[in-house]
Amino acid sequence: MPESHTQPARFPVTVDVVALTVRNDALHVLLITRLIEPFRGMLALPGGFVLAGEDLATAASRELAEETGVGRVPGHLEQLASYGPKGRDPRGDVLTVAHLLLAPDFPVLSAGSDAEHVAWYPVSHVLDGELQLAFDHERIFADALERARSKLEYSPLGAAFCGEEFTIAQLRAVYEAVWGTRLDPRNFHRKATGTPGFLEETGRTTAGDAGRPAALFRLAREARMSIGQPARAVLNPPLMRPRE
Amino acid sequence: MPESHTQPARFPVTVDVVALTVRNDALHVLLITRLIEPFRGMLALPGGFVLAGEDLATAASRELAEETGVGRVPGHLEQLASYGPKGRDPRGDVLTVAHLLLAPDFPVLSAGSDAEHVAWYPVSHVLDGELQLAFDHERIFADALERARSKLEYSPLGAAFCGEEFTIAQLRAVYEAVWGTRLDPRNFHRKATGTPGFLEETGRTTAGDAGRPAALFRLAREARMSIGQPARAVLNPPLMRPRE
DNA sequence: GGGATTTATCGTCATCTTGACAATAAATCC
DNA sequence: GGATTTATTGTCAAGATGACGATAAATCCC
Numbered sequence: 001m002p003e004s005h006t007q008p009a010r011f012p013v014t015v016d017v018v019a020l021t022v023r024n025d026a027l028h029v030l031l032i033t034r035l036i037e038p039f040r041g042m043l044a045l046p047g048g049f050v051l052a053g054e055d056l057a058t059a060a061s062r063e064l065a066e067e068t069g070v071g072r073v074p075g076h077l078e079q080l081a082s083y084g085p086k087g088r089d090p091r092g093d094v095l096t097v098a099h100l101l102l103a104p105d106f107p108v109l110s111a112g113s114d115a116e117h118v119a120w121y122p123v124s125h126v127l128d129g130e131l132q133l134a135f136d137h138e139r140i141f142a143d144a145l146e147r148a149r150s151k152l153e154y155s156p157l158g159a160a161f162c163g164e165e166f167t168i169a170q171l172r173a174v175y176e177a178v179w180g181t182r183l184d185p186r187n188f189h190r191k192a193t194g195t196p197g198f199l200e201e202t203g204r205t206t207a208g209d210a211g212r213p214a215a216l217f218r219l220a221r222e223a224r225m226s227i228g229q230p231a232r233a234v235l236n237p238p239l240m241r242p243r244e
Numbered sequence: 245m246p247e248s249h250t251q252p253a254r255f256p257v258t259v260d261v262v263a264l265t266v267r268n269d270a271l272h273v274l275l276i277t278r279l280i281e282p283f284r285g286m287l288a289l290p291g292g293f294v295l296a297g298e299d300l301a302t303a304a305s306r307e308l309a310e311e312t313g314v315g316r317v318p319g320h321l322e323q324l325a326s327y328g329p330k331g332r333d334p335r336g337d338v339l340t341v342a343h344l345l346l347a348p349d350f351p352v353l354s355a356g357s358d359a360e361h362v363a364w365y366p367v368s369h370v371l372d373g374e375l376q377l378a379f380d381h382e383r384i385f386a387d388a389l390e391r392a393r394s395k396l397e398y399s400p401l402g403a404a405f406c407g408e409e410f411t412i413a414q415l416r417a418v419y420e421a422v423w424g425t426r427l428d429p430r431n432f433h434r435k436a437t438g439t440p441g442f443l444e445e446t447g448r449t450t451a452g453d454a455g456r457p458a459a460l461f462r463l464a465r466e467a468r469m470s471i472g473q474p475a476r477a478v479l480n481p482p483l484m485r486p487r488e
Numbered sequence: 489g490g491g492a493t494t495t496a497t498c499g500t501c502a503t504c505t506t507g508a509c510a511a512t513a514a515a516t517c518c
Numbered sequence: 519g520g521a522t523t524t525a526t527t528g529t530c531a532a533g534a535t536g537a538c539g540a541t542a543a544a545t546c547c548c
């Protein structure tokens with residue numbers, strides 16, 4: 001971090017969060033409706049300024065909590081990438097550090113501190129252009145989606161979309177929603193249960209649904225530990241891979 | 245990017261670069277010796293402040309060029325992650341966006357604009373604690389190394405360490421240096437030449453070295469295109485994987 | 489000059505993984 | 519109480535991988 005001879009500039013820094021969840025078998029992203037200029041009335045990623053004395057992860061979860069009205073945001077939050085500062089905000093150079101949240105479906109309260117409307121939207125509507133995002137958020141969203149898709153291959157993070165306990169079928173639904181593919185239930189079952197250190201049987205089963213009851217699993221200790229660690233394929237061979 | 249009610253803070257933003265290369269079969273990292281406080285006399289990653297109106301990638305390659313005295317820095321530069329701004333610089337909150345450079349061995353001129361001493365150091369000396377780095381640069385370095393290692397598995401980026409043309413053995417030496425493993429030459433050859441869209445024969449061969457002359461290859465067009473794109477294992481099945 | 493040495497390249501084979509899909513198990517639905 | 523639905527276990531062929539033998543084509547060394 002050597003000094004340049006030129007005057008160092010100071011930039012406003014924001015965090016933006018691409019929060020993803022799976023709702024009735026479709027991937028959804030959390031978006032707010034902007035109430036102020038610029039891009040007033042448009043959809044955007046939740047986020048906001050990093051405050052003095054605050055860290056990036058802190059700022060991201062604080063903003064997320066504020067804007068969703070949720071006490072503690074569930075799921076797995078990780079940094080995605082930084083964008084800018086040049087030419088991405090009409091008001092001036094702003095650096096943003098984008099984050100990715102993979103979370104179980106949780107209800108959002110539209111009474112955030114900024115009184116912006118917050119809601120889950122199907123990612124398909126963003127991808128096909130039906131929904132347009134402010135700033136460079138469409139690019140950030142695309143990068144986040146790509147990251148989420150590749151994360152599922154080599155990390156146990158698919159389970160971040162599920163609750164504490166889940167069935168193999170629920171887990172498979174996550175993979176199918178994120179990847180947009182169909183997976184063979186039998187091969188998926190073999191791989192999920194056959195991967196050492198991934199799943200742990202709870203001993204309990206579902207009841208009340210149609211069909212044979214399914215065994216309930218939770219993430220094994222090893223898998224919980226490995227979350228947050230960077231995943232090398234060698235150490236964590238592919239958990240699963242999309243077809244086609 | 246909605247506004248928070250609190251006063252948005254402005255931060256100095258720096259870029260730091262973890263530049264890696266392979267020199268006589270060992271992985272090396274580019275480090276500078278700091279001539280000013282804080283951490284005067286210590287080793288650190290090259291980098292510097294992002295200037296007004298500048299983008300992150302621009303700032304990173306500018307700083308790298310300035311500090312190495314090289315006109316155009318060779319190799320592949322990509323963003324790694326951001327750190328801070330809290331408590332990583334004794335002078336105050338500074339956000340840094342770390343970058344990763346994978347480059348063929350190139351000579352560095354120690355007459356950079358900041359007159360800091362720049363040189364390649366074996367990464368092993370950093371890993372075993374023989375060399376200590378200023379700020380949080382050791383953590384950034386560790387993250388960069390991990391990223392580089394995983395990049396080799398699913399992208400053609402190993403070739404970024406080689407020149408325009410290279411032999412399979414040179415490419416293998418890269419993988420061995422980065423992963424710190426030994427790879428079977430025969431299986432490596434099979435995999436490297438057998439992966440569609442990876443290598444392209446130039447038709448020419450080496451001469452003068454000991455042993456049978458080796459065929460010279462270059463990256464295939466598809467592989468060059470895919471650099472910079474995020475790599476999904478499915479789309480790009482593992483090029484290679486470490487043993488053990 | 490010519491065998492020893494070195495490095496590159498091609499093959500072989502057993503093992504593991506994967507994809508396709510049959511068959512059985514255990515619940516609900518009607 | 520059988521039809522239906524979903525979960526789970528197996529089977530099998532094809533492809534990928536790791537270990538390693540054998541050959542090719544240079545230089546090295548005396």
